Amino acid sequence: xxxxxxxxxxxxxxxxxxxxxxxxxxxxxxxxxxxxxxxxxxxxxxxxxxxxxxxxxxxxxxxxxxxxxxxxxxxxxxxxxxxxxxxxxxxxxxxxxxxxxxxxxxxxxxxxxxxxxxxxxxxxxxxxxxxxxxxxxxxxxxxxxxxxxxxxxxxxxxxxxxxxxxxxxxxxxxxxxxxxxxxxxxxxxxxxxxxxxxxxxxxxxxxxxxxxxxxxxxxxxxxxxxxxxxxxxxxxxxxxxxxxxxxxxxxxxxxxxxxxxxxxxxxxxxxxxxxxxxxxxxxxxxxxxxxxxxxxxxxxxxx
Amino acid sequence: xxxxxxxxxxxxxxxxxxxxxxxxxxxxxxxxxxxxxxxxxxxxxxxxxxxxxxxxxxxxxxxxxxxxxxxxxxxxxxxxxxxxxxxxxxxxxxxxxxxxxxxxxxxxxxxxxxxxxxxxxxxxxxxxxxxxxxxxxxxxxxxxxxxxxxxxxxxxxxxxxxxxxxxxxxxxxxxxxxxxxxxxxxxxxxxxxxxxxxxxxxxxxxxxxxxxxxxxxxxxxxxxxxxxxxxxxxxxxxxxxxxxxxxxxxxxxxxxxxxxxxxxxxxxxxxxxxxxxxxxxxxxxxxxxxxxxxxxxxxxxxxxxxxxxxxxxxxxxxxxxxxxxxxxxxxxx
Numbered sequence: 001x002x003x004x005x006x007x008x009x010x011x012x013x014x015x016x017x018x019x020x021x022x023x024x025x026x027x028x029x030x031x032x033x034x035x036x037x038x039x040x041x042x043x044x045x046x047x048x049x050x051x052x053x054x055x056x057x058x059x060x061x062x063x064x065x066x067x068x069x070x071x072x073x074x075x076x077x078x079x080x081x082x083x084x085x086x087x088x089x090x091x092x093x094x095x096x097x098x099x100x101x102x103x104x105x106x107x108x109x110x111x112x113x114x115x116x117x118x119x120x121x122x123x124x125x126x127x128x129x130x131x132x133x134x135x136x137x138x139x140x141x142x143x144x145x146x147x148x149x150x151x152x153x154x155x156x157x158x159x160x161x162x163x164x165x166x167x168x169x170x171x172x173x174x175x176x177x178x179x180x181x182x183x184x185x186x187x188x189x190x191x192x193x194x195x196x197x198x199x200x201x202x203x204x205x206x207x208x209x210x211x212x213x214x215x216x217x218x219x220x221x222x223x224x225x226x227x228x229x230x231x232x233x234x235x236x237x238x239x240x241x242x243x244x245x246x247x248x249x250x251x252x253x254x255x256x257x258x259x260x261x262x263x264x265x266x267x268x269x270x271x272x273x274x275x276x277x278x279x280x281x282x283x284x285x286x287x288x289x290x291x292x293x294x295x296x297x298x299x300x301x302x303x
Numbered sequence: 304x305x306x307x308x309x310x311x312x313x314x315x316x317x318x319x320x321x322x323x324x325x326x327x328x329x330x331x332x333x334x335x336x337x338x339x340x341x342x343x344x345x346x347x348x349x350x351x352x353x354x355x356x357x358x359x360x361x362x363x364x365x366x367x368x369x370x371x372x373x374x375x376x377x378x379x380x381x382x383x384x385x386x387x388x389x390x391x392x393x394x395x396x397x398x399x400x401x402x403x404x405x406x407x408x409x410x411x412x413x414x415x416x417x418x419x420x421x422x423x424x425x426x427x428x429x430x431x432x433x434x435x436x437x438x439x440x441x442x443x444x445x446x447x448x449x450x451x452x453x454x455x456x457x458x459x460x461x462x463x464x465x466x467x468x469x470x471x472x473x474x475x476x477x478x479x480x481x482x483x484x485x486x487x488x489x490x491x492x493x494x495x496x497x498x499x500x501x502x503x504x505x506x507x508x509x510x511x512x513x514x515x516x517x518x519x520x521x522x523x524x525x526x527x528x529x530x531x532x533x534x535x536x537x538x539x540x541x542x543x544x545x546x547x548x549x550x551x552x553x554x555x556x557x558x559x560x561x562x563x564x565x566x567x568x569x570x571x572x573x574x575x576x577x578x579x580x581x582x583x584x585x586x587x588x589x590x591x592x593x594x595x596x597x598x599x600x601x602x603x604x605x606x607x608x609x610x611x612x613x614x615x616x617x618x619x620x621x622x623x624x625x626x627x628x629x630x631x632x633x634x635x636x
Binding site: 052070071073091109112113116117118119120123126127130133152153154155156157158159160167169252254255256264297 | 441442444481484485487488489490491493510511512513514515516517518519523527591
């Protein structure tokens with residue numbers, strides 16, 4: 001039954017892929033289209049826009065940003081920060097981005113574990129006291145990244161056919177540095193001593209203090225993302241940005257190493273319990289440009 | 304070379320502008336037919352230039368300014384061609400026009416007040432839109448609900464469509480490692496569900512549109528739309544609390560949906576789109592309590608009495624195909 005379902009799903013995927021490929025390869029209609037037009041005559045080779053406002057070239061950007069992490073398992077981070085960029089051209093920028101954690105908001109799963117989690121002989125190290133679970137989860141303290149911005153698309157949008165705004169779409173990439181606070185390491189020897197106390201209650205009492213002990217470290221990770229700038233004036237823009245920063249960390253503060261078929265648990269809390277996560281976030285910001293006057297494209301050719 | 308070409312073209316265009324302005328004034332062209340230019344850049348110039356040489360096999364009467372372009376190419380700026388401002392602006396034969404048209408400061412003032420009415424890149428009203436896509440869950444950490452989706456819209460106006468969408472989930476869903484990890488480390492069972500299909504009716508409205516240039520070269524038209532509606536989903540709980548005894552059948556749920564999307568036009572009938580849509584419904588989850596004795600076998604005790612409001616936020620990525628492929632503008636360019 002399961003195999004049949006899988007085969008059906010596979011057929012659907014193949015069918016869908018074939019359909020998409022077919023549409024992509026469909027012959028272009030004989031009528032001329034704006035997107036694939038080949039201009040002849042006096043406009044042949046002309047740029048798409050004359051007198052385009054050059055918002056970035058040879059300008060500094062100072063941006064204030066609010067950032068919120070997404071899809072967090074146990075704790076959502078709110079960061080305040082910004083970025084400083086310099087753009088040698090209108091399509092390229094270099095600079096730094098960063099933010100400090102203002103607040104952490106525990107997810108519903110964290111609340112559920114606090115209310116309904118259970119501790120027994122097997123998971124006593126992972127969860128000494130369910131009520132103290134929020135003390136052991138990992139939290140982001142700060143983030144920073146030297147980065148490059150690539151701005152391939154420049155345009156404008158109209159809202160309700162009445163408000164028109166210059167925009168650009170950008171991609172970013174860089175090396176991310178992340179300050180993380182996690183549950184402190186618990187050695188195998190320490191756990192063995194606690195386990196030697198016998199009863200579960202005594203073990204919990206021995207391990208209870210480790211639940212709220214914290215360690216901080218810096219993780220290094222690649223970062224990449226994309227964003228949209230909405231220019232509200234010659235020197236100010238509103239930005240929406242999505243950024244990913246995959247790295248490994250122990251979000252739950254539990255003993256994760258090993259597997260249920262073999263060596264789990266390994267009775268230690270250490271770096272082996274740091275699992276890979278696709279950490280990603282969205283930012284809303286206001287960018288200010290210096291100097292305050294933008295340039296204009298191709299104006300020398302138009303004179 | 305390029306600079307010289309631009310300079311010449313600009314001068315000719317300026318002369319033509321003046322001539323056209325005078326003719327337009329003489330013919331008492333009513334100002335109501337002219338509207339302010341919304342976007343400061345467009346393909347109108349490029350399209351008009353192309354109109355000087357109509358494509359092979361293309362009938363000029365099809366409304367892409369072919370007839371006007373031909374007239375303009377001959378430099379016959381006359382009363383007959385007076386309605387096509389853009390084609391005339393880019394037509395060859397500026398010297399003739401200069402000779403035939405009077406000059407003076409008054410003409411220049413009139414020329415500066417002429418605005419071009421820009422066409423929408425694509426007309427949608429009266430056309431159908433077929434939209435196959437792949438959907439992925441973005442807010443459920445326990446189970447991913449990818450789906451194969453297809454939508455069909457009918458555009459009532461250029462900005463409003465009614466349509467239906469269908470999603471198939473069963474067979475491509477997968478449970479995440481987080482569930483296993485949570486159960487192992489905290490002894491907490493998180494109730495999860497499985498989807499089979501969804502069918503929805505929806506409205507689409509386009510409040511935002513725009514265009515992008517790629518390195519000031521190619522131009523892409525795009526729009527952003529809001530979508531919302533109501534439909535049905537077929538779901539069932541996955542037994543995680545007492546899987547040895549419990550099993551569940553799919554059942555129908557009423558679901559509302561709302562979302563926002565971005566559509567980029569590749570041609571006038573083909574687009575690629577991305578959409579974020581939230582499917583909202585009341586889910587019946589597995590009961591976390593296991594009844595003792597004979598009641599354990601009682602199916603009535605397997606489902607939680609309270610329904611849970613569930614948001615399945617999905618990203619759709621796909622293409623749309625408008626048909627019929629072609630359309631005609633109401634007015635000549």
